[in-house]
Ligand SMILES: Nc1ncnc2c1ncn2[C@@H]1O[C@H](COP(=O)(O)OP(=O)(O)O)[C@@H](O)[C@H]1O
Ligand SMILES: O=C(O)C1=C[C@@H](OP(=O)(O)O)[C@@H](O)[C@H](O)C1
């Protein structure tokens with residue numbers, strides 16, 4: 001018997017996941033899907049979505065690549081730290097960070113204390129393929145993006161591992177990743 005359109009019939013994991021009121025903060029390497037999966041996750045949970053890189057670009061009125069080029073990475077990281085602190089303060093439903101944001105100790109402490117960090121993780125080959133479609137990522141504008149991603153994975157994995165939730169996504173559709181996250185959220189708490 002199905003009455004799929006009533007709120008009571010909402011699948012149990014979704015209902016459980018919706019009980020979490022802290023900001024859900026997506027962390028993980030470039031190309032893993034923080035921005036695109038984050039947007040869909042917010043929609044599934046009926047929460048608002050913000051992308052930290054987009055907010056940085058809006059505040060600076062420049063793209064991430066332009067900020068790196070004009071001022072360097074350290075300057076970008078300062079802005080990133082401030083923007084994420086503001087987004088946490090504003091209390092958004094789902095926040096997609098840029099891949100380096102959670103590496104900052106202040107940002108990490110804030111997210112772990114007041115939000116729920118979700119580490120999206122997948123294999124390097126998939127990340128190389130996905131990030132090759134756009135050249136908006138200054139760290140990958142090199143002759144060997146595979147080597148950069150492999151090194152970043154090695155350096156950052158112990159840090160990402162501090163996230164409360166770890167979801168390994170494959171090269172399946174975004175919706176599958178959203179489902180997996182919702183199941184993990186339902187099991188958390
Ligand atoms: N699970 C997925 N399945 C298929 N394509 C994906 C998936 N996750 C991300 N992508 C694609 O990979 C690219 C990079 O994803 P994006 O959300 O920008 O990653 P991030 O914000 O983590 O760098 C986008 O074109 C996106 O649509
Ligand atoms: O991993 C990183 O250090 C970065 C990731 C990028 O965001 P995505 O992870 O959304 O690609 C962006 O913030 C910047 O290019 C630096």
Ligand SMILES: [Mg+2]
Pocket residue numbers: 034035036053096097098
């Ligand atoms: Mg992104």
